Amino acid sequence: MTALDVATSDRIGVVHGLKRLWAFVRRNPALAVSLAFLLAVFLFALLSPFLPHDAYRQNVLARNAGPSLKNWLGTDELGRDVLARLAVGARVSLTVAVASTVIAVAIGVLVGTIAAYAGGFIDNVIMRFVDSMYAFPDTLFAILFAALVKGQLGGEASGLLAPLAEAYRLSGGLLGVLLTLGLTGWVTTSRLVRAQVLSLKHAEYVLACRLAGASDSFIIRKHLLPNTMPVILIAVTFVVPNAILLEAGLSFLGVGVDPPTPSWGTMIATGAQSLQSYPHLLVAPTLAIGLTLLALNVVGDALRDLLDPAVSASRGAAT
Amino acid sequence: MLSYLFKRILSAIPTLLIAYTLVFFIAHATPGSPWDSGGNRPMEPSVKAVLDAKYNLDKPLHVQYASYLWNALHGDLGPSYRDRSQSVNDIVARFLPVSLKLGAAAMLFAILLGLALGALAALTRHPAVDGLIRMLSTLGISMPTYVVTSILIVSLGVGLGLVPTFGWKGLFTTSSIVPVFSLALAPLAAVTRCFRTSMLEVMNLDFVRTARAKGLKPLSIIIHHMGRNALIPAVTVAGSYMTYVLVGSFFVESIAGIPGFGRYFVLAIAARDYPVIIGTTLIYAVFVVVINLVVDLLYFVLDPRTRLERAS
Numbered sequence: 161m162t163a164l165d166v167a168t169s170d171r172i173g174v175v176h177g178l179k180r181l182w183a184f185v186r187r188n189p190a191l192a193v194s195l196a197f198l199l200a201v202f203l204f205a206l207l208s209p210f211l212p213h214d215a216y217r218q219n220v221l222a223r224n225a226g227p228s229l230k231n232w233l234g235t236d237e238l239g240r241d242v243l244a245r246l247a248v249g250a251r252v253s254l255t256v257a258v259a260s261t262v263i264a265v266a267i268g269v270l271v272g273t274i275a276a277y278a279g280g281f282i283d284n285v286i287m288r289f290v291d292s293m294y295a296f297p298d299t300l301f302a303i304l305f306a307a308l309v310k311g312q313l314g315g316e317a318s319g320l321l322a323p324l325a326e327a328y329r330l331s332g333g334l335l336g337v338l339l340t341l342g343l344t345g346w347v348t349t350s351r352l353v354r355a356q357v358l359s360l361k362h363a364e365y366v367l368a369c370r371l372a373g374a375s376d377s378f379i380i381r382k383h384l385l386p387n388t389m390p391v392i393l394i395a396v397t398f399v400v401p402n403a404i405l406l407e408a409g410l411s412f413l414g415v416g417v418d419p420p421t422p423s424w425g426t427m428i429a430t431g432a433q434s435l436q437s438y439p440h441l442l443v444a445p446t447l448a449i450g451l452t453l454l455a456l457n458v459v460g461d462a463l464r465d466l467l468d469p470a471v472s473a474s475r476g477a478a479t
Numbered sequence: 480m481l482s483y484l485f486k487r488i489l490s491a492i493p494t495l496l497i498a499y500t501l502v503f504f505i506a507h508a509t510p511g512s513p514w515d516s517g518g519n520r521p522m523e524p525s526v527k528a529v530l531d532a533k534y535n536l537d538k539p540l541h542v543q544y545a546s547y548l549w550n551a552l553h554g555d556l557g558p559s560y561r562d563r564s565q566s567v568n569d570i571v572a573r574f575l576p577v578s579l580k581l582g583a584a585a586m587l588f589a590i591l592l593g594l595a596l597g598a599l600a601a602l603t604r605h606p607a608v609d610g611l612i613r614m615l616s617t618l619g620i621s622m623p624t625y626v627v628t629s630i631l632i633v634s635l636g637v638g639l640g641l642v643p644t645f646g647w648k649g650l651f652t653t654s655s656i657v658p659v660f661s662l663a664l665a666p667l668a669a670v671t672r673c674f675r676t677s678m679l680e681v682m683n684l685d686f687v688r689t690a691r692a693k694g695l696k697p698l699s700i701i702i703h704h705m706g707r708n709a710l711i712p713a714v715t716v717a718g719s720y721m722t723y724v725l726v727g728s729f730f731v732e733s734i735a736g737i738p739g740f741g742r743y744f745v746l747a748i749a750a751r752d753y754p755v756i757i758g759t760t761l762i763y764a765v766f767v768v769v770i771n772l773v774v775d776l777l778y779f780v781l782d783p784r785t786r787l788e789r790a791s
Contacts, residue, residue: 288493292493292494292497296764296767297723297726299729300726300760300763301501303748304502304748304756307748308505308506308508311508408625409623409625412625412733413733413745413748414748414749415748428626428629432629432734435629435632435637436636436637436644439633439638442633443629443630446625446626446630450621450623450626453622453626454618454621454622457621458617
């Protein structure tokens, strides 16, 4: 096969894949609605600087105002526009989701691959540790970790931590949440990847490769990792919603994003304090996060069905 | 069975030790001493030194690590820094019962209703019931507890005035409806879905057909033959949701204003109350390990086949 043939067949493959994807979306209206909603949230977050109101601008004369033509979703306890704050909150949520997922999945893939490929004693030690982390509720661990990161970076840091603390301050606490979720969220991924690499490790083509004299790193890079891709994608469908859920949870508890940066979690927390008098302050962020997570789960379910029906069935029962 | 039980308990020890070690060092690496919560009124250094000495905070870290572990093993979880008149044991005794009642009620509700709904769905196989269950499980999996609590309080409490919006007057009052349901939604959805699937699997097996052919009453077949076998996966799923209910209580208790252990934990984190944080986390860890053990042992009771498997 010439290079040209490969390129054309690749292009045909992509077109074919897109067509299949489109047919799949059309057969599944819930998926279509969810994708549209997520796209809308993404655009909403992207366009937040161009909204008519500023998310940080206080107006003491119009505090806790209900929805009106001027402020579509009303204003909060400091007179800030709720819609604008939701938009910046969406930005926070999406940033955290993407960045912490990258960190968590990278660690998970690394740990899972090393454990499975090395085997023996190393595998035992790593999996013992992973099991302990698994036995422990991840939210609990994330809360403790977030408090630690916040304490270390939030105050006056010196030495090596100083640039990190500066970045932490500039990001309004976002960096702390990213680190927390990235460093605590890799456990599921590592397990999935380890199982996949273990099953691939003794495949005949890997054996053939080794007989031909390929190095470990070549086998891992060229054969094991590409074949682990579907599993990694499946892991992503679990990690992303969990990151959004945990970010809001941490901010809700006061160890996430720092005020005045809006987060859906902090908005829910302040809304909960005055829910009797101003329920709209609670309803808006609650619906935002609820619907986003719902949409993400629908998309994740569909993606898992598409990638591997067996995995999705077994995981679906357990989660 | 006894040797298996012994092995399981032994294997829980490293898990607990890792949990303790992680929590201890995370708590102590978190800067700021528990005494400087006042903010604009810093504490006199001499007073601080005396307090540090009293609570052993002036000792090297490894000494604190060992002595706290030693005391914890003897049932003493230390004093609370935030509220110096109480020990962590007092706090546990005061706040844990409310959370336990709440969590147990939620789990019981989820399991009983989940089994009933799952069986109903499997037996009728009506598209409407199936659709309802799919909706329930999607909601249950994707809606965080704080969202469910908020929506329920705003709609039922503020909107309709059916339930109080804040506070706790006991399990058998209207004040428990929203918290119990919020905590129960996710496990309810999972148990329903799981029990439906396993009932459908069991339904066409040989022994069920035999039981039918023998002319047993349908209800007896459903309960004794199908139910008992289909229960095993559902038990595992319910067990895995215990920790979910535990963590969910942080949020539910904070929003609904329930004076429970979860709410206290949240407040302790803000106050850097190390013994309370470490103590509660240790209790949670023990709880999780015990629950996992109980779920494993339930297999033995429900399914004789596992006894042979594990024994060999």
